[in-house]
Structures are given as structure tokens and as C-alpha cells.
Amino acid sequence: SELVLDTPPVVLSTELLLRCIQRMERLETVDRRAVERLVVGDREALLWHLRRLTLGERLQSTLRCPVPECGAAMDLDLSVSDLLQPAYPDARERYETEIHGQRLRFRLPTGGDLTALCGEMDSERAAGQLLRSCVEDDRAGDGGAALDAVADLMESLDPQAELRLDVCCPECGERAPAVLDAAGFLFQEIGRQADDLYRQIHFLALHYHWGEAEILDLSPVKRRRYLELLADSLGESQSL
Secondary structure, eight states: OHHHHHSOHHHHHHHHHHHHOOOOTTOSSOOHHHHHTSBHHHHHHHHHHHHHHHHOSEEEEEEEOSOTTTOOEEEEEEEHHHHOOOOOTTOOSOEEEEETTEEEEEOOOBHHHHHHTTTOOOHHHHHHHHHHHHBOOGGGTTSSHHHHHHHHHHHHHOGGGSEEEEEEOTTTOOEEEEEEOHHHHHHHHHHHHHHHHHHHHHHHHHHHOOOHHHHHHSOHHHHHHHHHHHHHHHHHHHHO
């Protein structure tokens, strides 16, 4: 759980995908460079698939109403299938577009691009750096309408990269936009499960005097059964 808390999600995503992807089209081996070269939307889709395979199709989350006077909890109950976008019909390594009479070439942001920005604390500056690194023509300049237009085009070409939900507050009726990030969501869940596992190990070791390795050798079903038996016996002893 310390790794989940201290490591940027994009780095964790690369490590997880590197361990789970066994084969990629047109590649003999799957290495770190290949995983980092995946566009952001592809990485997000793969993470949602991994989440479904390991933790199930349904996912739940709680947001807070953005209205200061309200702040009510807004529960989300979603399915992974609802979050996966259709396959891109015109996926390419490079794209060209004409903006203000200029032909510009660009590519979609990748995991490697995001990793390179991990140390940047200013979000606006990071977004600008990310955009400029993906535009392969310096005629776009350092900012302005050309880059803004390319950014909008990138978003339309890779809609899986950033999922935006429109959530309605059940108390005040205010509609609140929410961004659902696969990496952030998945690693928060993993962190909570790791904390729960620590508690299970502590409880079983305290009462059965087993070592950590012995407890981890138990299957989750068997470990849960011992926890239930302990809870029953402790409840009976307290009632006496």
C-alpha cells in the first residue's frame, strides 16, 4: 500500500501493464518502452479490462456535491462496460490537420509523455508541455489558437483518455462534472484492499499466532472462513 500511496499512478500503470500484457500486435516482446508508447486511451481501456478481470464488472464510488452549501454525498454505481469506448475507426501513429492555413502533424499523448511530466506541479504548464511535445511542427508556436485547436482534436481522437461524467446531486439538484480516471480509481481500490489484508493478517496472527507467510499461503476463501470463526467465538466469549 505504501507503493500505491507514494508512486504516481502513471508509473504504477506502466508497472502493472508490463506484468500483465503478454502479447502486443507486431511486437515480438512486450517491454517497458512498448507499454509507455501506448496512447493514454489504450492504457486506460486496458486498466478497465484488468479491473473487470480482477475485481468485477460493477464499480462504486462516492463524490461530494461541489456546491459549498450542500456538500451531499453522490453515489456512483457503474459498470466497466459502460466506461469502455468503441474501438477507434481511424487509429494511427501520426495525424495531420490544417489550422489557419497551416498543415500540422501531431500524435496522441502516450504513457511515456505523462511519465516525463510527473515532477511538474503546475497543471497548466504540464498540459502545455504535453501538448507541445505531441505537435511535430514548430509552426504551431508556443500557444494560441493553433495549439488549442490541436488539443480539441486530440480529445476527440482519443475519447477514452479522459472520461467525463455528468452527475446530478440528489439533494440540491446541481449537476457536477466528474472525471473518472482508471489508474487513480483502480489503485485506490488496491490500496484499500491492501489495508484490509494487513488487518486480516494482524487479526489472525494475534489470535492463532501464525506467521505472515503462513497466513498469505491461505486462500482468500479459507482466510475469510477463519476470520468468521474468530468473530463468532469472540462474540460468544464476550456475551458470557
